[in-house]
Amino acid sequence: MNPQLRNIADLDRVIHEPGRLMIVALLFAVERSDFLYLLHETGMNKGTLSSHLSKLEEAGYVEIEKTYRGKVPQTLLRLTSAGRKAFEQYRRKLKEAL
Amino acid sequence: MDSVGNLLDRPRQYYNIDGVGELGLGFMGLAVALLQWLQATTPKDAIWHQMYLFIPYWSCMCLVIHYGSKAIKKHVTYPRTGFVEYSKWETRWRPAIVGAVVAIPVTAGLAIALRSHWNLSAPRSFLGLLLAASYIYGFARTVRWKWAVAAILTIGSIAIALLPTDVLSAVARDASLPREISVSVAATLILTFFLYGVTCSMSGGISFWLYLRHTQAPSQEVE
Numbered sequence: 001m002n003p004q005l006r007n008i009a010d011l012d013r014v015i016h017e018p019g020r021l022m023i024v025a026l027l028f029a030v031e032r033s034d035f036l037y038l039l040h041e042t043g044m045n046k047g048t049l050s051s052h053l054s055k056l057e058e059a060g061y062v063e064i065e066k067t068y069r070g071k072v073p074q075t076l077l078r079l080t081s082a083g084r085k086a087f088e089q090y091r092r093k094l095k096e097a098l
Numbered sequence: 099m100d101s102v103g104n105l106l107d108r109p110r111q112y113y114n115i116d117g118v119g120e121l122g123l124g125f126m127g128l129a130v131a132l133l134q135w136l137q138a139t140t141p142k143d144a145i146w147h148q149m150y151l152f153i154p155y156w157s158c159m160c161l162v163i164h165y166g167s168k169a170i171k172k173h174v175t176y177p178r179t180g181f182v183e184y185s186k187w188e189t190r191w192r193p194a195i196v197g198a199v200v201a202i203p204v205t206a207g208l209a210i211a212l213r214s215h216w217n218l219s220a221p222r223s224f225l226g227l228l229l230a231a232s233y234i235y236g237f238a239r240t241v242r243w244k245w246a247v248a249a250i251l252t253i254g255s256i257a258i259a260l261l262p263t264d265v266l267s268a269v270a271r272d273a274s275l276p277r278e279i280s281v282s283v284a285a286t287l288i289l290t291f292f293l294y295g296v297t298c299s300m301s302g303g304i305s306f307w308l309y310l311r312h313t314q315a316p317s318q319e320v321e
Contacts, residue, residue, distance in 0.1 A: 025105035030182050033109070036316065037180025041108060074181070091102065 007097040014059045015090045019044060019052045024061065024087050027079040035075040053077065061086055109182055111240040116175045117305025120237060120298045122163040127295025129159045134288045138270035170306075177315040212278040222286040226255020229294050237301075247301045254293045258286055 015024050022042045027033065039049055056062035061083030065076040079087070113119055133155060136146040145151050210216075230251040238244040266285035275284050 021102070022105060025102050026108060029106045029109040030188075031185045032183045034176075034181040036176075037112075037182055040179045041112075069176070069181070072177075076181075 007093045011093055011097070012086050012090045014055060014061065015086060017052070019048065020056055023049075023052055023056065024079065024083060027062065027077060028084060028087050032076050032078040035077065038077065056083070059083075059086075109184065110188070112179075112182055113184075114237060114240070114302075114305065115179065116170065116309040117302035118167045118170050118175070120302030120305060121170075122167050122302075124295050124297070124299030124302055125163055125166075126159060127291045127293075127298060129155075129295075131288050131291035131295055134284070134291065135269070138274050138284045138288060140274055142274060174310070178309075178313040215278070222283050223255055223259030225287065226258060226290040226293070227252065229290065230255055233294075233298070241305075244301060247297055251294065251297055254297070255290060258289045258293065261285075261289075 015021055019042070023038055026038060026041055035049070035053075038044075038053075039046065042049065044052070053062060053064065057064055061080060063078045063080050065078070067074050067076055133146065133152075136144075140146050230248055233251055234245075234248045238248040263282055266282045266289075269285035269288055270281045272281050275281065
């Protein structure tokens with residue numbers, strides 16, 4: 001197979017989905033953030049965001065921590081080192097493919 | 099790929115979504131201008147010239163900025179548009195390295211210039227332009243109307259540098275200054291920091307007002 005086509009075929013499908021790509025890119029630039037921040041920045045609805053986060057958690061890319069801010073429940077999200085590595089690799093492969 | 103690059107830059111821009119970054123810088127500009135003005139208008143043996151006052155003054159200013167920003171973020175921003183924790187590289191190491199890279203050559207250059215009795219009247223507008231450039235890099239790139247603020251800072255800095263000496267001597271007194279610093283240089287610094295402080299405070303205040311107007315805390319648990 002042509003190496004450029006191989007790069008496209010090798011793109012990480014978990015990250016390649018636009019919604020998840022937004023989430024991973026936003027989390028890549030910070031230590032951690034909460035659910036509300038991602039909701040505000042991505043413009044997704046709660047259900048869609050939750051479903052994307054579950055898929056990222058299943059893949060081991062995102063760590064989800066349920067906690068409280070005062071008496072208000074808060075969901076904190078952090079990109080794992082596997083998630084960081086996968087995103088860096090995804091960017092490199094996409095750049096090469098383009 | 100550009101969109102991904104923009105997304106990677108979003109969290110940094112998010113810090114000033116409520117204008118807190120500019121309010122902090124505005125407060126610092128005004129506090130520095132006030133201290134410089136007090137030093138430039140009071141006798142050399144006045145309290146404002148003493149090192150034992152300078153350290154607590156500077157510490158208080160930093161504490162107000164740090165805890166003030168933190169309080170606004172905690173009680174206003176996080177409940178409305180979400181919490182972000184930045185990496186230590188973003189909040190500590192990067193500012194420290196950039197600060198050192200800028201401060202060391204500037205301080206060394208200034209020390210050499212003062213010891214060699216160079217005439218600093220000509221390059222005195224440089225500080226204002228440097229502050230305007232840092233404003234453009236830090237804030238104006240993210241919000242279109244802030245280019246007007248950057249223009250005010252740039253034009254203001256040039257206008258201050260062009261002010262006649264008799265106007266400048268109303269701001270600083272020769273008798274209060276160390277002999278290495280002329281009235282025009284001292285007055286330019288005071289007016290530049292004052293301009294930067296007022297402009298950033300107003301711009302930050304407008305951003306904060308717009309933020310409060312266009313956002314509201316979710317009525318219940320978000321997830």
